[in-house]
Amino acid sequence: MHIPPGFGTAQTEGKVLKLHRSLYGLKQSPCAWFDRFRKAMVQMGYKQRDDGSEIKRLKQQLTKEFEVKDLGHLRYFLGIEVSQSAKRIYLSQRKYVLDLLTETGMTGCRPAFTPIEANQRLTKDGGSPVDREQYQRLVGRLIYLSHTRPDLAFAVSVVSQFMHDPRSQHLDAVMRIIRYLKGSPGKGLLYTCHGNLQIECYTDADWAGSVDDRRSTSGYCTFIGGNLFTWRSKKQNVVARSTAEAEFRAMAHGVCEVLWLKILLMELGLFQEKPLLLYCDNKAALDIAHNPVHHGRTKHIEIDRHFIKEKLDQGSSACHILVLQINLLMY
Known part of the structure; x- marks a missing residue:
């Protein structure tokens, strides 16, 4: 890492800085942070457990080691809404879907009952060319939405195959997926205990x-x-x-x-x-x-x-x- 401008002196000419910590944006940053966190936990003598009082005490100790803030139970993270109780956890991306409908001007569209037509076969030459950046942006948002919507997996997999050269037929298939979301914006994943x-x-x-x-x-x-x-x-x-x-x-x-x-x-x-x-x-x-x-x-x-x-x-x-x-x- 080169020395920042204005910091150089006669003693630092021709030298570089040795980086001891990862910077935000680097691919190895999450790994380095987790390794640092793991070492701190091991030094405290912890193993994986489920103890409410111990978790509270751990939070107090972590404030001495790191700059942390207790946000309570998880409710919203990276567009994913989390609803949890003692017996279940529900994950959805309702706000993400509503924002997508607003962005595409599809808030007043007629809902579709399925994300893709039965036995529909898309081809690489299906219609005239369309705006590639717009197509890639829409499909990219649908790919992220698939994290909590397994019902979209097959349809998104199909439209993702034409990202390099999208045509009007492919864009129509993407819009059908969005119409399907109009009728089911709050669908998600429900996790319960079955013993x-x-x-x-x-x-x-x-x-x-x-x-x-x-x-x-x-x-x-x-x-x-x-x-x-x-x-x-x-x-x-x-x-x-x-x-x-x-x-x-x-x-x-x-x-x-x-x-x-x-x-x-x-x-x-x-x-x-x-x-x-x-x-x-x-x-x-x-x-x-x-x-x-x-x-x-x-x-x-x-x-x-x-x-x-x-x-x-x-x-x-x-x-x-x-x-x-x-x-x-x-x-």
Whole structure:
């Protein structure tokens, strides 16, 4: 770090400053701050616990170490509204949605019942070009809104694929999402206690859904203790030659997610020794996972097959894949 103008003297010429603390705006700032906070907590002899009186005493000690202010219970953070009681926590972005409607002039529009039309297939040449900056700004706001709106995941995933060259058809799809928000601005995530921390995952795939490259879209959502925890909708990296292959790749993504959740709960000391449940509605994909005889006909998905089969062979601590006849919407 160079010496600021006006500070230089004869003793500092040709020298630089050694930076001991991270500056705001740097990517490593949150990591450096958390490491500093963790060291202070460890020095006080703390471990993770849930004790009201101890938390109050900790706040008093932290005021001696850092410049802190007690803001009470969390109510609003980065556009996310938090409503909590002794039995539940509700997250929403209602004000964020209303601001988006005002910005786009859609406060008086007619609401849509779904964020995207059923079986709608957008193409890269769908209509005339539109303002790219405006399109990217709207889609970017919808991406952030997806943090508390899993019902938007699939629709936002679709419109995000045309950020580099948006057309009128793509902008119409974005406006439909906004019309859908008009009818449900206060929707969000509800977390309640169900007395367990069972990990479950539901997977599905839209085979060859992309008209431009015929790639499939994978979708999954995971639950911990009956509460929605993570969700994702993303186009697959390669073309699937069958619906079974597309579903199988979605299962592989789901297995990775539940294993990550298991590691997370173990680090927090909250993991319960129960099977990790993975639900899929494609019988062919389930047969491939359980029966190694299919290996000769599935060399193109060999890595995913070995990965899932390995987790099944590990027994109760790995995944139990169950048949579930559902029509799982990826949004």
